[in-house]
Amino acid sequence: MGQPLTEAQAAPASAPYKAFEVAPLAGALGAEISGVDLATLRDDVVWKEILRAFVEYSVLVFPGQKLEAADIMAVGSRFGPPSYYPFVVGMPEFPYIFEIIKEASETRNFGGAWHSDSSYLPSPPLGTLLYALETPSHGGDTLFTSTYAAYDALSEGMKKLVDPLVGVFSAELKYGGGRTHMHKSIGAMEIHDTDKAAEIGAEHPLVRTHLVSGRKALYLSRSHTVSIKGMSEEESKPILEYLIAHQVKPEFTCRVRWAPGTLTVWDNRCTQHNAVNDYHGQRRRMRRLTVGAQRPG
Numbered sequence: 001m002g003q004p005l006t007e008a009q010a011a012p013a014s015a016p017y018k019a020f021e022v023a024p025l026a027g028a029l030g031a032e033i034s035g036v037d038l039a040t041l042r043d044d045v046v047w048k049e050i051l052r053a054f055v056e057y058s059v060l061v062f063p064g065q066k067l068e069a070a071d072i073m074a075v076g077s078r079f080g081p082p083s084y085y086p087f088v089v090g091m092p093e094f095p096y097i098f099e100i101i102k103e104a105s106e107t108r109n110f111g112g113a114w115h116s117d118s119s120y121l122p123s124p125p126l127g128t129l130l131y132a133l134e135t136p137s138h139g140g141d142t143l144f145t146s147t148y149a150a151y152d153a154l155s156e157g158m159k160k161l162v163d164p165l166v167g168v169f170s171a172e173l174k175y176g177g178g179r180t181h182m183h184k185s186i187g188a189m190e191i192h193d194t195d196k197a198a199e200i201g202a203e204h205p206l207v208r209t210h211l212v213s214g215r216k217a218l219y220l221s222r223s224h225t226v227s228i229k230g231m232s233e234e235e236s237k238p239i240l241e242y243l244i245a246h247q248v249k250p251e252f253t254c255r256v257r258w259a260p261g262t263l264t265v266w267d268n269r270c271t272q273h274n275a276v277n278d279y280h281g282q283r284r285r286m287r288r289l290t291v292g293a294q295r296p297g
């Protein structure tokens, strides 16, 4: 394999894509990519185009792939070095990858609220790869929203208000019943250290600038953002809740429908996602890898 390309080496977004077909999923973000076999793809020129599409569309969906865990690691390395998820035990030989499983007998799902992955870490992962192994006959889709589009749509007055704000982030899942409670109700996934979640936190700008595109994006969620720095929780809440509701307006979103063999890669710097929990009685099993720890700025 050639040297991994950094996103910054990707060509500017104006040129057409030559190596594969790109079908946009919605107006704001997301594209389905066909005509590439990720398990065998070694061509740096094609990878450069994929990274360019990643920056342009923020969510890339690759249906019909055949990826072993080692292949997921290799694909992930094109986007950034692997980063650990702090609360779920990884695969024995691939500790950075863990399985997201909801059994037919379970009613709670993992990731079923709008969030950007691990935004409570000082350096959260820039990207997430999610590969479908078993999917329900229907339902179990994942929703995505463009936090670029949400920021762009704010009034100039609101942008001036939120631009300098810093959010206080916590892994505790304070407004969701607590992390231990959440993880314990998803019995098929092996957890660790959820009782230490309240000790993991960070401060990040509520408006972050994407290092490659240079665009500004909102960066907050009800799951992980507890308050605004310098304000009480009570004072913070109306501002946070306004932005949280605003950033998921339908026109900023797209929806990914899964089938076994679908790989989706998303950019946590400029999107939020929400795993739709509408498939009780059916099993869903995915493999997840996060990559590219990066301090929001």
Ligand code: SIN
Pocket (backbone or CB within 6 Å): 100, 110, 111, 112, 117, 130, 141, 142, 273, 274, 275, 276, 286, 288
């Ligand atoms: C996640 O939040 O990482 C899970 C998304 C999903 O299972 O669709």
